[in-house]
Amino acid sequence: MTVRALVLGTTGFIGGQIARAAVERGWSVRAARRRDGFCGALDDLGVEWVRADLNDPGSLATAMRGVEIVFHAAARYVHTGRGIDRAVAEACAEMDRVLSAFRQSGAQRLIYTSTLTTIGPTLVPGQPTDERSAYIPGTAGDAYHEIKWAMECDALSSGLPVVALCPTVVFGPGDVHLSISKPLLAIARGQVKFSLNGVINVIDVRDVAQAHVAAAERGRVGERYILGGRNVSLRDFITMAARVSNVPSPRLRIPDAVVNAVGSLSHWLPGDPAAALRTLHLLQPLNNAKAADELGLSPRPLEDTLRDALTWFRTHNYL
Secondary structure: OOOEEEEEOOOOHHHHHHHHHHHHOOOEEEEEEOOOOOOOOOOOOOOEEEEOOOOOHHHHHHHHOOOOEEEEOOOOOOOOOOOHHHHHHHHHHHHHHHHHHHHHHOOOEEEEEOOHHHEOOOOOOOOOEOOOOEOOOOOOOOHHHHHHHHHHHHHHOOOOOEEEEEEOEEEOOOOOOOOOOHHHHHHHOOOOOEEOOOEEEEEEHHHHHHHHHHHHHHOOOOOEEEEOOEEEEHHHHHHHHHHHHOOOOOOEEOOHHHHHHHHHHHHHOOOHHHHHHHHHHHOOOEOOHHHHHHHOOOOOOHHHHHHHHHHHHHHOOOO
16 A cells, blocks of 8 residues: 655755655655745655645645655754744744644654754763753754754654654755755855864765655654764865865864854854854764664765765756
């Protein structure tokens, strides 16, 4: 029997690739969007489009009718140091509407796309952190961290058959909104003239999508999984991205003291660059062993991911 799945957030980066992976798996996919006519990166994909809005309970109920699996990948990107409580309340209200519609739908499993920011500091000094460690509320001073932590907690404590997935830094084809890929494009354009200290974990969006499908089939309810690929220093990442882009690698490295000083001044500024400075100290190596063991996660080489992402951006006139 064909599995019927709904993807919330289909016109986004990760959601679009989840829909693609589900279609490739042979599933019947219902693709949710807020406005008619916009297909994200899925112009070539045979899906059933339906209108759904996280602020409209009726549209969510209609979208979920008759499906077995719901993928909730409609992420919120609110980066600010101000109005955090209000932003969290609004995000949790959206999550509550999704959970309520799911409860009424009779669907069998909800796969929630969380994020790496809900993972806390390592419990074993010197070792990459894993799912056992939880984000400490208030640590980041940024709305996004508080929102994603609150939403993940609401989902996993709902008593519903929820699996939470925590992708790390995601690159690859199909980021139509440039939700994550702005730094990669800046490197490819030769606009990045310096590197920073720190370590990030990077994964391909296609591997993230495959893990979502696997989680729907065999992920353990009530669990969360880090969807991570390679741990790499920021300097090595920028150097690799520059090499793949055929531009010179930056030679200048900004000292931590300067970054921290600028980050403290950026506390009241909105936007991705300010948030990156505010939260740079939270970057850390991550352990993907649980997803590898239970979901079959097998990340592809980082250089392949960067090359394929840049090829997609050139093909679609972003570069």
